[in-house]
Amino acid sequence: MAQSTETFEFLGPEWLAAVQRIAERLLGQLDAAELNFTVSEELTNPPAGRARTPTGTLGWFLRIRDGAIEIGDQPLQDADVRVVADYNTHHDLSRRIWAGNAEAMATSKRIREQAAKDGRLRIEGGLAQAPHVARQLIAALHDPVAEITR
Numbered sequence: 009m010a011q012s013t014e015t016f017e018f019l020g021p022e023w024l025a026a027v028q029r030i031a032e033r034l035l036g037q038l039d040a041a042e043l044n045f046t047v048s049e050e051l052t053n054p055p056a057g058r059a060r061t062p063t064g065t066l067g068w069f070l071r072i073r074d075g076a077i078e079i080g081d082q083p084l085q086d087a088d089v090r091v092v093a094d095y096n097t098h099h100d101l102s103r104r105i106w107a108g109n110a111e112a113m114a115t116s117k118r119i120r121e122q123a124a125k126d127g128r129l130r131i132e133g134g135l136a137q138a139p140h141v142a143r144q145l146i147a148a149l150h151d152p153v154a155e156i157t158r
Contacts, residue, residue, distance in 0.1 A: 015158040018099050019051070019058075019066055021081070023157065028079045030152045031070060031145070035077055038141050045142040046071040050083035051095040066095065072142065088142075089135055094128040105154045 016023035047070050054066035060081060061067065067083030083090070091098070101119060106112045123129035135143050 013155075015156050018102060018157050019054075019068055019081070024068060024079050024081055026156050027068075027070070027149075027153055028077065030156075031077045031079065031149060034145055034148045034152075035072065035075070038144055040072060040141050040145070041075045043072050043075065043139060043141050045138060046084060046087040047089045047091070047146065048084040048087035049091040049093070049098065051093055051098050054095045072145070088133050088138060090132040092130045092132070093123065097123045097128045099157075103154050103157045105151050107151060 014026075016026055048067065049069075050061075050065050050067040052065055054064075058066050061083065065083065067081075069078075069080050069082065069084045069087060071078045071080075071084075071087075083092075097119070101116055101123075104112065104116050106116065120129060124131075135146060138146075
């Protein structure tokens with residue numbers, strides 16, 4: 009669970025800073041000294057005035073390099089895992105708290121699969137090929153980040 013009940017606008021500056029703090033705390037519990045891994049999300053059709061790219065999208069990235077985390081407010085093309093999704097779809101998925109509940113996780117999986125079929129979600133690369141410690145961190149990030157996301 010997140011350390012705070014405060015919520016932040018999805019992908020806003022305060023949200024990114026909070027995700028950085030959460031990721032650093034979680035990474036400190038893992039052996040990631042030699043890990044080099046990047047995940048990036050790019051969201052199409054963001055709310056009016058929220059786009060930050062020349063193509064009108066909104067995005068962010070999380071890069072782990074030699075045990076240090078960098079979070080940025082732009083999507084990256086060279087990420088190991090790249091998520092490209094419709095803003096509303098991804099925003100909904102990002103706020104779902106699983107709390108280890110198999111039904112909640114299965115519901116999110118069904119939503120992701122349907123969004124992929126409908127063209128609202130595309131994942132390039134994959135966590136299955138990611139180093140184990142990267143998969144651990146990404147899994148551990150979900151609920152604390154969902155709790156701070158509005």
